[in-house]
Amino acid sequence: MSTLQNKMFQEIEDKEIFKQTQQFSLDYLENIFNRNVFPTEEAIDDLSKFDEEFPINSSDAKNVIAQLHKYGNPATTATLGGRYFGFVCGSALPVGLAAKSLGTFWDQSPSMNVLSPIGNKLETVVEKWFIELFNLPKNSSAGFVSGTSIANLCGLVAARYRILKNNNWDVNLKGLMGAPKIRIVTGKQAHSTVLKAIGMLGLGQENIEWVPVDDQGRIIPELIPKLDENTILILQAGNVNSGAFDDFESIYEKAKDANAWIHIDGAFGLWAGAVEKLKHLTKGMEKATSWAVDGHKTLNTPYDSGIILCADKEAMIAALQMSGSYIIESKERDSMFYTPEMSRRSRVIELWAILKYLGKEGVDEMVLTMHERAKLFAKELNKIPGFYIDNDVVFNQVIVRCNTDDLTERVLKKIQELRDCWLGGSAWQNKKVMRVSICSWATTEDDIHLSIASFKKALELKLM
Numbered sequence: 001m002s003t004l005q006n007k008m009f010q011e012i013e014d015k016e017i018f019k020q021t022q023q024f025s026l027d028y029l030e031n032i033f034n035r036n037v038f039p040t041e042e043a044i045d046d047l048s049k050f051d052e053e054f055p056i057n058s059s060d061a062k063n064v065i066a067q068l069h070k071y072g073n074p075a076t077t078a079t080l081g082g083r084y085f086g087f088v089c090g091s092a093l094p095v096g097l098a099a100k101s102l103g104t105f106w107d108q109s110p111s112m113n114v115l116s117p118i119g120n121k122l123e124t125v126v127e128k129w130f131i132e133l134f135n136l137p138k139n140s141s142a143g144f145v146s147g148t149s150i151a152n153l154c155g156l157v158a159a160r161y162r163i164l165k166n167n168n169w170d171v172n173l174k175g176l177m178g179a180p181k182i183r184i185v186t187g188k189q190a191h192s193t194v195l196k197a198i199g200m201l202g203l204g205q206e207n208i209e210w211v212p213v214d215d216q217g218r219i220i221p222e223l224i225p226k227l228d229e230n231t232i233l234i235l236q237a238g239n240v241n242s243g244a245f246d247d248f249e250s251i252y253e254k255a256k257d258a259n260a261w262i263h264i265d266g267a268f269g270l271w272a273g274a275v276e277k278l279k280h281l282t283k284g285m286e287k288a289t290s291w292a293v294d295g296h297k298t299l300n301t302p303y304d305s306g307i308i309l310c311a312d313k314e315a316m317i318a319a320l321q322m323s324g325s326y327i328i329e330s331k332e333r334d335s336m337f338y339t340p341e342m343s344r345r346s347r348v349i350e351l352w353a354i355l356k357y358l359g360k361e362g363v364d365e366m367v368l369t370m371h372e373r374a375k376l377f378a379k380e381l382n383k384i385p386g387f388y389i390d391n392d393v394v395f396n397q398v399i400v401r402c403n404t405d406d407l408t409e410r411v412l413k414k415i416q417e418l419r420d421c422w423l424g425g426s427a428w429q430n431k432k433v434m435r436v437s438i439c440s441w442a443t444t445e446d447d448i449h450l451s452i453a454s455f456k457k458a459l460e461l462k463l464m
């Protein structure tokens with residue numbers, strides 16, 4: 001046996017690195033809820049410790065892990081905690097972290113059933129749960145991807161395949177050169193990952209027929225152009241700034257006779273459809289053809305977890321078809337026909353664990369609490385002269401600004417420097433704004449009050 005092989009068997013036998021890693025992980029979890037939300041300057045400077053030449057020799061595994069812990073841990077952002085309001089991130093449920101670690105040891109790739117029976121079983125089960133939870137057509141399919149960027153891509157891949165197939169054109173064989181034209185209609189506030197997908201698919205962003213939106217970023221249904229069966233209409237559940245939802249019900253009324261493909265980008269917002277008191281926001285969404293949603297945002301699965309749901313299962317599977325003499329197809333699910341990848345990790349493990357743990361009532365309670373915290377944030381901030389809330393807080397997003405663009409930017413920078421909480425900026429209706437996204441299971445009322453105090457302090461410092 002080679003010495004390297006010996007060394008690795010030894011690492012498994014004495015388990016030291018795993019015990020060490022477990023201890024580091026538990027220490028991390030214990031501190032993350034009280035720690036500075038953004039790393040200190042010192043922690044970021046220390047990242048230069050990683051600027052090494054590629055080593056010649058194999059080293060001690062314990063030292064490798066210890067280096068990650070010593071310099072990596074302090075340079076993380078506390079997205080797991082309750083006061084990270086940047087982008088739309090989401091924390092991770094304890095049961096999800098635990099299931100993910102277990103799944104890490106299994107190291108399964110669910111591409112084919114024969115390669116991972118458990119991976120494919122859990123995907124089949126979770127697919128059924130999603131159909132039920134969101135009240136989707138019974139034969140819909142679910143693909144488990146890295147996030148909504150890829151879920152959007154998959155939805156549009158299936159749409160492209162179906163529309164061209166209906167025109168007697170197999171896009172997988174013939175490509176797009178000389179193909180019948182596909183129309184794309186979407187709102188002016190479509191997420192940039194949708195545009196990225198359109199670009200990647202060769203559909204051309206310049207071909208988009210843009211629909212004007214209202215002051216919350218919602219498509220104005222009356223301004224949607226006449227649709228036809230060669231159109232992909234892309235809607236949104238949860239505007240990335242305001243959290244607003246397109247009016248699916250009225251839009252469907254306009255689209256149904258045209259037989260257009262409706263895709264909904266519901267990265268974080270689709271989850272409103274699983275909450276009794278918020279369901280009105282997604283009314284009519286079940287009439288679409290494909291839906292992209294994240295696990296790692298609102299549902300708080302660990303990264304990376306996105307789901308593409310599709311009512312036209314046949315189009316999805318045909319669009320993502322692949323074969324080879326060595327491939328073994330089963331009568332059950334073979335997950336590589338539902339996603340662009342062949343090999344990938346079995347990310348459904350932690351998704352299943354979280355859904356099993358929460359149940360319908362747990363999902364309802366967790367997501368509704370995020371909404372309530374966002375309302376509280378807006379209410380408390382409204383009491384402080386000098387801050388303005390610029391959106392209707394219908395879900396979990398709050399848009400905040402000060403009197404001038406300049407002041408908004410300087411206050412935001414100060415809030416970031418204080419590190420009690422973290423959020424980013426954006427532009428909204430031609431003004432600079434700060435965006436607060438509340439999407440962690442761990443955000444308490446105290447976290448809101450503490451963050452409001454930090455906003456107040458930052459404004460006072462900047463007005464001095």
Ligand SMILES: *Cc1c(COP(=O)(O)O)cnc(C)c1O
Pocket residue numbers: 088146147148149150191193194238239240265266267268294306
């Ligand atoms: C975050 C987001 C995306 C992209 O999702 P990823 O999981 O980051 O790939 C797409 N659309 C909307 C509305 C989003 O909020």
